[in-house]
Amino acid sequence: MSAEHGAHVSAARGARALRRPTSWPARDPYLLILTVVLPLGGVVLVASARIPAVLGESSLLERVTVQQMVFAVAGVVLALGLSAVDYHRYARIALPALAAAWVSLIGVLFVADATDLFAARRWFRIGDLTVQPSEFAKIAMIMALAALAQKYGGAVHSWRVSILRLGGVMVLTVLPILLEPDLGTAITVGVVGFVMIFAAGARLHHLLIWPAVLVPAAMLSIMRNAYQRERLFTFLSGDPDLARTGYQAAQAQIAMGSGGVTGRGLGLGTQKFLLPIPDSDAIFAVLGEEFGLVGTGTVLVLFLALFVRGIQIAAASPDVFGRLLAVGIVTQLAFQAFVNMAVVTGLVPVTGITLPFISRGGSSLLASLVMMGILLNVARHADLRRKA
Amino acid sequence: MKSVRGLLGSRNKRAADVDAGEPPDPSRRLILMLLGGVGAAGALGWRLFDWHVNQAAALAARGSSALLTRSEINPRRGNIVDRSGDVLAISRSAVRVVADPSELHHDADPFEVADRLAELLGVDAAVIAERLGNPTSRYAEIQREVIGEPADAVAAAIEDGQLPGVRLDPDRMRTYPNRELAAHVLGFVGENTSRPGDVVGQAGIEAWYDDILGGQPGIVSSDIDRLGRRIPIGRYAHQPPQHGSHVTLTIDRTIQHIAEQELDAAIDEFSAASGTILITNPKTGEVLGLANRPAYDPGRMHEYRTFGPEFSNRASGLIFEPGSTFKLITMAAGLDTGAVRPETTHDLPGIMTYYGQEFKNWDERTHPEQTMVSVLQHSSNTGAIFVADTIGADRFYSYLDAFGFGSRTGIDLAGEVSGIVRRRGDPMWFLPDLAANSFGQGISVTPVQLATAVGAIANDGVMMRPRVARAVTHPDGRHETIEPQSIRRVLSTETARTLVQMMEAAESAVTGNLARIPGYRTAGKTGTAEIPSGGKLLEDTAIASYVGFGPIEHPHVLVLVIIERPQTAFFGAQVASPTYARVMSRVATYMKIPPRERRDLNAART
Numbered sequence: 001m002s003a004e005h006g007a008h009v010s011a012a013r014g015a016r017a018l019r020r021p022t023s024w025p026a027r028d029p030y031l032l033i034l035t036v037v038l039p040l041g042g043v044v045l046v047a048s049a050r051i052p053a054v055l056g057e058s059s060l061l062e063r064v065t066v067q068q069m070v071f072a073v074a075g076v077v078l079a080l081g082l083s084a085v086d087y088h089r090y091a092r093i094a095l096p097a098l099a100a101a102w103v104s105l106i107g108v109l110f111v112a113d114a115t116d117l118f119a120a121r122r123w124f125r126i127g128d129l130t131v132q133p134s135e136f137a138k139i140a141m142i143m144a145l146a147a148l149a150q151k152y153g154g155a156v157h158s159w160r161v162s163i164l165r166l167g168g169v170m171v172l173t174v175l176p177i178l179l180e181p182d183l184g185t186a187i188t189v190g191v192v193g194f195v196m197i198f199a200a201g202a203r204l205h206h207l208l209i210w211p212a213v214l215v216p217a218a219m220l221s222i223m224r225n226a227y228q229r230e231r232l233f234t235f236l237s238g239d240p241d242l243a244r245t246g247y248q249a250a251q252a253q254i255a256m257g258s259g260g261v262t263g264r265g266l267g268l269g270t271q272k273f274l275l276p277i278p279d280s281d282a283i284f285a286v287l288g289e290e291f292g293l294v295g296t297g298t299v300l301v302l303f304l305a306l307f308v309r310g311i312q313i314a315a316a317s318p319d320v321f322g323r324l325l326a327v328g329i330v331t332q333l334a335f336q337a338f339v340n341m342a343v344v345t346g347l348v349p350v351t352g353i354t355l356p357f358i359s360r361g362g363s364s365l366l367a368s369l370v371m372m373g374i375l376l377n378v379a380r381h382a383d384l385r386r387k388a
Numbered sequence: 389m390k391s392v393r394g395l396l397g398s399r400n401k402r403a404a405d406v407d408a409g410e411p412p413d414p415s416r417r418l419i420l421m422l423l424g425g426v427g428a429a430g431a432l433g434w435r436l437f438d439w440h441v442n443q444a445a446a447l448a449a450r451g452s453s454a455l456l457t458r459s460e461i462n463p464r465r466g467n468i469v470d471r472s473g474d475v476l477a478i479s480r481s482a483v484r485v486v487a488d489p490s491e492l493h494h495d496a497d498p499f500e501v502a503d504r505l506a507e508l509l510g511v512d513a514a515v516i517a518e519r520l521g522n523p524t525s526r527y528a529e530i531q532r533e534v535i536g537e538p539a540d541a542v543a544a545a546i547e548d549g550q551l552p553g554v555r556l557d558p559d560r561m562r563t564y565p566n567r568e569l570a571a572h573v574l575g576f577v578g579e580n581t582s583r584p585g586d587v588v589g590q591a592g593i594e595a596w597y598d599d600i601l602g603g604q605p606g607i608v609s610s611d612i613d614r615l616g617r618r619i620p621i622g623r624y625a626h627q628p629p630q631h632g633s634h635v636t637l638t639i640d641r642t643i644q645h646i647a648e649q650e651l652d653a654a655i656d657e658f659s660a661a662s663g664t665i666l667i668t669n670p671k672t673g674e675v676l677g678l679a680n681r682p683a684y685d686p687g688r689m690h691e692y693r694t695f696g697p698e699f700s701n702r703a704s705g706l707i708f709e710p711g712s713t714f715k716l717i718t719m720a721a722g723l724d725t726g727a728v729r730p731e732t733t734h735d736l737p738g739i740m741t742y743y744g745q746e747f748k749n750w751d752e753r754t755h756p757e758q759t760m761v762s763v764l765q766h767s768s769n770t771g772a773i774f775v776a777d778t779i780g781a782d783r784f785y786s787y788l789d790a791f792g793f794g795s796r797t798g799i800d801l802a803g804e805v806s807g808i809v810r811r812r813g814d815p816m817w818f819l820p821d822l823a824a825n826s827f828g829q830g831i832s833v834t835p836v837q838l839a840t841a842v843g844a845i846a847n848d849g850v851m852m853r854p855r856v857a858r859a860v861t862h863p864d865g866r867h868e869t870i871e872p873q874s875i876r877r878v879l880s881t882e883t884a885r886t887l888v889q890m891m892e893a894a895e896s897a898v899t900g901n902l903a904r905i906p907g908y909r910t911a912g913k914t915g916t917a918e919i920p921s922g923g924k925l926l927e928d929t930a931i932a933s934y935v936g937f938g939p940i941e942h943p944h945v946l947v948l949v950i951i952e953r954p955q956t957a958f959f960g961a962q963v964a965s966p967t968y969a970r971v972m973s974r975v976a977t978y979m980k981i982p983p984r985e986r987r988d989l990n991a992a993r994t
Contacts (some may be wrong), residue, residue, distance in 0.1 A: 256439040257447020265736035273613035304429040
């Protein structure tokens with residue numbers, strides 16, 4: 001199939017195709033490097049951040065680290081595999097996938113174990129595994145928005161398309177996530193949808209409608225939730241030393257400072273013993289302590305590079321579907337990374353959101369790498385020599 | 389403004405786009421997104437630089453102080469052994485049963501756990517349940533100093549998972565295998581408030597040598613996590629504890645036992661309230677035995693609700709009026725100053741008036757033309773007044789000072805008191821007081837002071853500092869001997885020897901003297917402190933005493949017997965002398981002091 005499509009592209013683009021070999025798996029070396037480096041680096045950091053678990057029952061080579069390793073390798077292989085799958089195929093499955101995502105998002109509200117931490121209903125528990133439908137829903141929404149934008153083309157200027165159809169898809173994805181409640185993910189997904197509709201060319205005043213609805217809804221959600229409210233007020237008070245919620249922010253800040261420019265060295269950070277979830281939400285702080293500014297700066301630059309490259313791919317992609325897929329995917333990954341790093345560095349209030357590729361967590365890692373696989377394929381079709 | 393509008397797509401252009409049915413040029417919006425991304429990254433980068441570089445030192449310092457904790461490891465307290473190495477006090481490893489109530493309340497029914505613990509420890513379940521009561525607390529002490537079978541049983545139950553949240557912490561307990569024996573010498577220990585699990589000496593040797601016995605705590609400083617567990621890659625410094633040294637006493641367990649047995653017997657026989665027996669070696673100042681009644685068991689301190697009289701070390705911590713035994717001191721001063729000689733004679737009136745105050749002999753009998761030996765023999769108060777008057781008040785009191793009355797002897801037991809001596813020139817001193825003091829009234833001394841002063845007579849005039857410790861053995865094996873220490877020479881050798889001969893002669897002349905010990909030559913003096921009240925003696929407040937030493941060829945055992953408030957007899961000669969004789973004779977046998985002549989011994993028996 002790949003070969004057939006490759007032939008089609010070279011026929012359409014003529015001589016230029018000759019300079020762009022179609023060898024499997026991917027053609028974009030920058031994106032390829034990011035696909036491999038970020039998850040594998042993440043495994044190393046998770047292993048380090050899991051050291052406190054040694055004090056409990058786990059052994060040094062403990063289950064979570066091994067799981068993360070397996071997921072990372074499997075995820076990278078999956079991404080490379082997906083990079084050979086023509087992204088146009090997703091246009092056909094986009095709407096059924098979105099429907100399935102909705103069903104699972106609504107389902108989780110009724111099925112999930114309500115005795116969970118914070119009583120949030122975010123996961124399906126299947127034996128030992130937990131599956132987060134919102135991870136799947138992110139991808140489905142990106143595909144659906146891209147497919148709809150492709151279908152309606154220039155009609156995106158019409159409010160029927162931009163507000164009802166595209167906006168409707170976004171809102172119907174965000175609302176159930178907000179109800180779980182998972183404010184962090186809801187904001188991320190909402191922002192991704194918003195940016196995609198923006199990139200699709202919707203009129204600016206159409207763009208303002210849904211935020212006008214969603215932002216109050218989010219505020220209401222915050223106020224209804226004691227811990228989220230507390231987080232917000234802690235942030236607004238500007239005092240990171242506040243006992244409970246401020247504790248995490250203060251410990252993260254100490255971790256960063258202790259790391260200095262070059263860090264204490266891998267595994268040698270001590271703040272992870274004090275940080276509440278060092279292997280997940282606060283892994284950036286562990287990175288900061290053990291690798292210093294060099295480490296955090298590198299990760300920041302890598303995510304910025306991913307974002308820039310994604311936008312370049314979007315600009316160079318041959319159709320609206322590819323362009324919006326690329327925009328949605330890099331916005332999803334980069335914005336989530338930004339929020340996570342901003343939380344750790346105290347720029348925004350604490351929201352429980354993971355650092356893509358790096359934080360512990362199998363389904364989140366797989367979702368990120370699936371998106372990278374799709375993006376790699378969009379990159380194959382893009383004419384990256386064209387000026388963005 | 390124009391350029392931004394251009395980027396977003398102008399109104400006009402947008403209208404055209406709609407009409408044309410074509411999407412706007414997407415590049416502009418993508419560039420705007422790029423700018424947004426770069427801006428966000430810039431904000432993050434600025435923050436990272438600020439924290440990693442600008443604030444690094446301050447933040448790192450904050451982290452250091454928050455993490456590092458310091459804890460102390462308790463040292464092992466040294467043993468106390470008697471002069472031949474028999475253990476009198478020892479620290480044993482025990483366990484302390486403690487619990488994390490919050491964990492317990494989370495995992496189990498606290499009342500069930502309390503019942504189980506009560507069964508294992510033999511304690512009231514309600515008390516344990518109360519200690520476990522607070523579900524938010526993280527630490528509760530259930531029982532200290534658990535040892536042996538109950539400790540094993542609790543350990544097994546914890547292993548079994550029957551007692552969630554309960555654990556055993558190391559503990560030490562101070563045990564006194566001989567119970568009450570030498571209780572006032574040993575003293576006792578109490579919880580060290582600044583270091584849980586450790587004890588601090590609060591009386592006797594335990595208090596006096598607390599630094600030596602207690603050692604120095606070890607220090608562990610380490611980084612800990614939120615649950616108090618040590619962070620393996622954190623800072624860690626460990627300084628092992630310096631264990632306490634062992635103290636060897638001058639006390640001999642057997643002599644101590646003799647003293648306590650005979651004291652009990654005397655108190656029982658005369659229905660006395662309390663008493664003290666002090667056995668010393670006047671040549672070295674060593675205390676061989678020190679018994680007080682009432683006494684306590686230092687190993688069961690938790691059972692005492694109040695600090696009653698049983699905790700007083702009467703030998704050094706309480707004062708009494710010495711009475712006639714004090715005539716030895718008066719006589720020693722008289723001989724040493726040359727005021728009197730043994731053969732000096734004087735009338736001893738039954739009743740006399742001295743500076744307006746009336747004084748009597750104990751039997752109110754007059755003895756004309758008596759030698760100084762007779763003064764001791766009859767224990768004549770008027771004779772003692774004659775001696776003191778001849779010496780003169782100034783010289784008399786300077787001898788009292790030299791004998792150490794009115795100041796501490798420096799014995800190595802906590803809580804020594806100095807006694808009360810009012811000298812000429814003191815506000816409450818009047819001329820008749822000299823007369824009263826000369827026979828041991830109107831003056832307060834401790835038994836240890838009296839034994840030390842009389843010891844100077846036995847030791848050729850040199851007074852030795854009393855002490856109960858003779859050596860310290862450090863944990864590294866170093867052995868430090870505490871050498872005998874003389875306080876001062878009080879009398880000339882000649883005076884001392886003369887007085888000893890006079891004492892022996894006087895005691896020998898007493899018919900039916902109960903203080904006599906067959907086969908041994910000893911010197912001594914009875915005492916009956918009479919507390920006058922409205923001219924009448926209150927018999928139930930008398931203090932009967934005897935102080936003596938022997939053998940007089942080489943006096944190295946001194947015995948002081950004090951029986952307070954005897955009910956069935958009254959005079960020192962009746963109450964204290966027989967006890968003195970039994971103690972002295974048993975100690976002489978135990979110490980293998982050869983009798984003077986076997987023939988004499990046989991003669992004495994017939």
